[in-house]
Amino acid sequence: MKVTVGPAQYIRNKGVLEEAGTYIKNFGKTAALIGGHTSRGIIEGSLRKSLSEHGVSLQHSLWYGGESSQKNIDRLVADLKGENIDVLIVTGGGKAIDTVKAVAYRLNKPLVVIPTIAATCAAATPITILYTNEGEFIGIERKSKAPELVLVDSEIIMNAPVRFLIAGIGDTLAKWFETKASVKKATPTALNQTAIAIAAQVYQTLLQIGKEAVTSVKTQIVTKELEDVIDTVILVSGSVSGYGGDDCRTAGAHAIYSGLTIFPEVHETYHGEIVAFGILAQLCMENTGEDELKSLISYYQEIGLPFTLKQMGITNLTDRQWKKLGEITVTIEDMANMPFDVTPEMVIKAVRKADEIGNGMLTAAEVL
Known part of the structure; x- marks a missing residue:
């Protein structure tokens, strides 16, 4: 049995970026920063100053490439392979983090993650989600590593557009619905039952304080509720798959997310937003009562998650497109965890039904 439960160390505080060098110096004297253009712009000045104060030289600042793709991973490995770099630092969102987790695995280097958004649990898992360079889902890469250190500056998360946090809540909600589905195929153990208990708590936490956390970002105040949701999205949710392993994996909601990425128009919708709709479709596949779906949609409405295809830019699918969606979705690894x-017919029926129920709850403002 092998269990990887999140990063070796997780530190979350307001202003922690100013202290980054205190922690990163333990991994060596030379570092490379990799991330998105925006995220590097946000942290690089403060990071470079803090590293310098603690005797660490930031030798490179590199763009990760825009997609968590094999091409970008290979390029970064080639660029850094001959360099005298002790530690890799990645900043940004899930795709940047996943890319560099794979790079760190290949180069056998310590990895420090500094998220600038709380939109996924990528910082707390040892896997990489691979996409094409155009953003279409390919699969799960396990030649990836969990970080040695995650530094989360709650003020940086607060300053990011609120839509990222909302998407993070959507992605994290799936932990409960997918875990309780996938674990049905497993023999109960101390580990997978612990994972289920954590997933249930994650769900309750988001229901109880998700709206308050979103309000915190909108009003630009770092509150306990915001920091609790940040920890839930980035760290606690990752421990579900950490403890549960193959018994508690992503399932129908993420498979439907992956299937929907075949439509270019959905690429402007964030991962967690699409996953949130995927939850509704998974519940339809499980023949969940409409009242439960409507209750969940009401929560989506409170915090701003999409619950129809149209809200994600998908309109007027042809019969051929519906058929392709069904056929591709059932080939996604996650779907085997149901x-x-x-x-394919079950997928099409479930997506249509979820969309129908969602459209029935659209308000006039949401239609616009």
Whole structure:
């Protein structure tokens, strides 16, 4: 049995970026920063200053490439392979983090993650989600590593557009719905039952304080509720798959997310937003009562998550497109974690039904 439960160390505080060198110096004297253009712009000045104060030289600042793709991973490995770099630092969102987790694995280097948004649990998992350079889902890469250190500056998260936090809540909600589905195929153990208990708490936390955390970002105040949701999205949710392993994996909601990425128009919608809709479709596949779906949609409305295809830019799918969606979605690895066999027809029916229920709850403002 092998269990990887999140990063070796997680530190979350307001202003922690100013102290980054205190922690990163333990991994060596030379570093490379990799991330998105925006995220590097946000942290690089403060990071470079803090590293310098503690005797660490930031020798490179590199763009990760825009997608968590094999091409970008290979390029970064080639660029850094001959360099005298002791530690890799990645900043940004899930795709940047996933890219550099794979690079760090290949180069066998310590990895420090400094998220600038709380939109996924990528910083707390040892896997990389691979996409094409155009953003279409390919699969899960396990030649990846969990970080040695995650530094989360809650003020930086607060300053990011609120839509990122909302998407993070959507992605994290799926932990409960997918874990309780996937674990049905497993023999109960101390580990997978612990994972289920954590997933249930994650769900309750988001229901109880998700709206308050979103309000914190909108009003630009770092509150306990915001920091609790940040920890839930980035760290606690990752421990579900950490403890649960293959028994508690992503399932129908993420498979439907991956299937929907075949449509270019959805690429402007964030991962967690699409996953949130995927939860509704998964519940339809499980024959969940409409009242439960409507209750969940009401929560989506409170915090601003999409619950129809149109809200994600998808309109007027042809019969051929529906067929392709169903056929591709059932080939996604996540779908095999459902406790029953899923056919393309089941996917199409579930997505249509979720969309129908969602459209029935649209308000006039949401239609606009």
